[in-house]
Amino acid sequence: MSAETAICGRYDCRETFAKTLEALAETDERIVAVVNDSVGSSKLVGFQKRFPDRLINVGIAEQTMVGVGAGLANGGKTPFVSAAACFLTARALEQIKADVAYTKTNVKLCGMSSGVAYGELGPTHHSIEDFAWLRLLPNLTIIAPSDRWETAEAIKAAAATEGPFFLRLSRMPVPDLKRPAGATFRVGAAETLRDGRDAAIIANGVMVSRALEAAEQLAASGLNVRVVNMASIAPLDVEAIGAAAATGAIVTVEEHSVRGGLGGAVAEVIATSCPCRVRILGFPGFLPTGSPEFLLERFGLTATGIAAAVREIVGARKAA
Amino acid sequence: MSTSHPLAELTRAKARQIRRRALGMVYRAKQGHPGGDMSVADILATLYFGALRVDPANPNDPKRDRFILSKGHCTGALYATLAERGFIPIESLDTYMQPLSLLNGHPNRNYTPGVETNTGPLGHGVPVAIGVAIAGQIDRADYRVFVVVGDGELQEGSNWEAALTAGHRGLANLTLIIDRNGLQQGARTEDTAKLEPLADKWRAFGWDVVEVDGHDHDALLAIFTAPAGGRSKPLCVIAHTHKGQGVSFMRDQVFWHHGALSQSQYELALQEIG
Ligand SMILES: Cc1ncc(C[n+]2csc(CCOP(=O)(O)OP(=O)(O)O)c2C)c(N)n1
Ligand SMILES: [Mg+2]
Numbered sequence: 001m002s003a004e005t006a007i008c009g010r011y012d013c014r015e016t017f018a019k020t021l022e023a024l025a026e027t028d029e030r031i032v033a034v035v036n037d038s039v040g041s042s043k044l045v046g047f048q049k050r051f052p053d054r055l056i057n058v059g060i061a062e063q064t065m066v067g068v069g070a071g072l073a074n075g076g077k078t079p080f081v082s083a084a085a086c087f088l089t090a091r092a093l094e095q096i097k098a099d100v101a102y103t104k105t106n107v108k109l110c111g112m113s114s115g116v117a118y119g120e121l122g123p124t125h126h127s128i129e130d131f132a133w134l135r136l137l138p139n140l141t142i143i144a145p146s147d148r149w150e151t152a153e154a155i156k157a158a159a160a161t162e163g164p165f166f167l168r169l170s171r172m173p174v175p176d177l178k179r180p181a182g183a184t185f186r187v188g189a190a191e192t193l194r195d196g197r198d199a200a201i202i203a204n205g206v207m208v209s210r211a212l213e214a215a216e217q218l219a220a221s222g223l224n225v226r227v228v229n230m231a232s233i234a235p236l237d238v239e240a241i242g243a244a245a246a247t248g249a250i251v252t253v254e255e256h257s258v259r260g261g262l263g264g265a266v267a268e269v270i271a272t273s274c275p276c277r278v279r280i281l282g283f284p285g286f287l288p289t290g291s292p293e294f295l296l297e298r299f300g301l302t303a304t305g306i307a308a309a310v311r312e313i314v315g316a317r318k319a320a
Numbered sequence: 321m322s323t324s325h326p327l328a329e330l331t332r333a334k335a336r337q338i339r340r341r342a343l344g345m346v347y348r349a350k351q352g353h354p355g356g357d358m359s360v361a362d363i364l365a366t367l368y369f370g371a372l373r374v375d376p377a378n379p380n381d382p383k384r385d386r387f388i389l390s391k392g393h394c395t396g397a398l399y400a401t402l403a404e405r406g407f408i409p410i411e412s413l414d415t416y417m418q419p420l421s422l423l424n425g426h427p428n429r430n431y432t433p434g435v436e437t438n439t440g441p442l443g444h445g446v447p448v449a450i451g452v453a454i455a456g457q458i459d460r461a462d463y464r465v466f467v468v469v470g471d472g473e474l475q476e477g478s479n480w481e482a483a484l485t486a487g488h489r490g491l492a493n494l495t496l497i498i499d500r501n502g503l504q505q506g507a508r509t510e511d512t513a514k515l516e517p518l519a520d521k522w523r524a525f526g527w528d529v530v531e532v533d534g535h536d537h538d539a540l541l542a543i544f545t546a547p548a549g550g551r552s553k554p555l556c557v558i559a560h561t562h563k564g565q566g567v568s569f570m571r572d573q574v575f576w577h578h579g580a581l582s583q584s585q586y587e588l589a590l591q592e593i594g
Binding site: 037038039040041057058059060061063064086087090091118120121122124125288289290291294 | 349351392393417418419420421422423424425426428438439440441442443472473475476477504505506507509512513
C-alpha cells in the first residue's frame, strides 16, 4: 500500500477503495462500478481506464444510479455504486429501501466522503444522518472502516458476500491502526483494539484512531479504557456491547449525528439488556460553516474531547 | 446582434465586479466553483441590475420577484451579486467559507438575506420555484419567479417532473434559465448523459423556449425585461455560456469546475477581467 500518498502519516482511504476494487475487478468479471458524474471524486479514473465498459456513469442522477445498480445485480453483475454519501443516501433513499434492501439485491453502495469531509460546503453536503436512516433498513449490511486495511477488507468482504452492503468511506486522512499479527476482518464482529476495565469507548470510521489516542491520554492519568472498533453497525455485535457495558461506562464516538447512529444502536442494546452509563459523542444537528477539522474540534470529536467525556462519565459513576 | 439596452453598460460593469469579487473569494477560501461562477455572472448581473424587483431594505417583501440559484455551488457569484446589490456587506465576502461564516459554501436563507431557499443538492430549485409561481397565481400577485439551473443539473429527474407540472399549469410567471456551458463536474454533458436536443425537450413539455448568448447583456436584458403578460406558458431560456468565461485559462476547461487559484493565476484573472 506504499504507493498511496501519505499526508503526515495519514491516508485518504478512497485510494485504497479504488485500488482494491480494481484488483478485484481484474479477477472477477462481474464487478462493475456505477457513478453519478463522480468518477474523479470516487477515485475511479484508473478503473475507468482499465475497464471502460464496466464503469457506468449515469450522469447527475442518484435515484437512477441506485436503480441501475439493482438492475445490474439482477443481470448477474456485482455493482459497486459509488457517489458522495450525502447524495447517495439522501437522494436515493427510497431506491435503497425498495430496490436494494427490500428486494435484497447484490448491490454494494459506497458512500464516499461521508461525515463532514465536505466541511465548508455545509449541511447539504455533510453526511451525518446516513447511519440513522440506513440502519432502519433490514437486509442491509453497514460498515464504516477505520483505516486502509479495514477499507480493503470491507470491500473484499462485500464483493465476496451476496447481498446489499453500504460502505461508508471517508476522504479524511487517517493513520494505519496497529493490529495484532494475523488480525482478521469479519462482518458483524467488533474489534477490541485495546483492553481496559475502567470504561469503554466504542467508535468507528475516522473516529477510531482518535479514540485510541484518547485511551493513551487516559492511561497516562491512570484510567484503563477499552477501545472497541464497531465498524459494522449492521449487523451489530451485541456481545461486544455487553462486554463494554461490563466496564460500567461507555462513550460512543462517531462522525455522525448523535441521534440514531452508532450511539443510538449501542443505546438500544444497553437500555434493553445491559444497563450502564452511556455518553454519545457526535454532531448535534445542522452544522455551522467550517473545515472538517474545525467542526470535529468544535463538537469535541478529538482525542482530547473524547478523553474529557470519558473522565466525566467515570467521575459521575464514582460520585453516584 | 441584439440592439443595445439602456441598462447594458451598467450590468456589464456589475458583471465585471461580480467576477472579480467571486474570484477573490475563491482565492482566499482556497476552494469554490469558479468555472460555474464565471459562466453565470452575466445572467446574475442582468437579472439583479436590470430585471428583478427586489429591495435589499425589505428582502422579504411578499410582492418581490423571486430568484433561486438552483446550481447552489456557485455561491461565489451569488454572494458577490447580493453584496453588489446591497443585500449583504461587501466586507462580509472576505469571510466566505471561513469558520462560522454566514457565507457557507452553499446558500442558506437563514444566514443570508436575499436567498429564497437553501440549495446545494442539484435538482431542487425548479420544484420550489414552481411552488412560488403557483402561490403567485393563487394570490393573483404580479411577481415573477426566476430560477437558474446548471445544464449538468438537468440530468436530475426532479427537473423533468417539475417541467411537466409547470407546463401542465401554464405558469407564465415562471422563467427558467439554463446555464448551458456544456460541462458538468467531470466531463461534457454530451459525453455523460446527453441533453440535446434540449430546446425540443422543453417545448415538448409545454414551455416557451428562447435561446440566447448567455454573455450578451443586451440580449439577456431584452428577454428578462419583456412583460410576461402576453404568455400562457412558462419560459425556458437556454443561455449558451462558457464555463470560466472571462478568464482565458479557465474558459471551457472542466478542470475549473471546482478548485483553488494560485496568486499568479488570481492576478492574471483580474487583469483579464479588467
Ligand atoms: C444531487 C447532487 N449530486 C451531485 C452533486 C455534486 N455536484 C456539484 S456541482 C456538479 C456538476 C454540476 O454541473 P452543472 O449543473 O452543469 O453546473 P455548472 O457547470 O454550471 O457548474 C456536481 C455533480 C450535487 N451537488 N448534488
Ligand atoms: Mg454546466
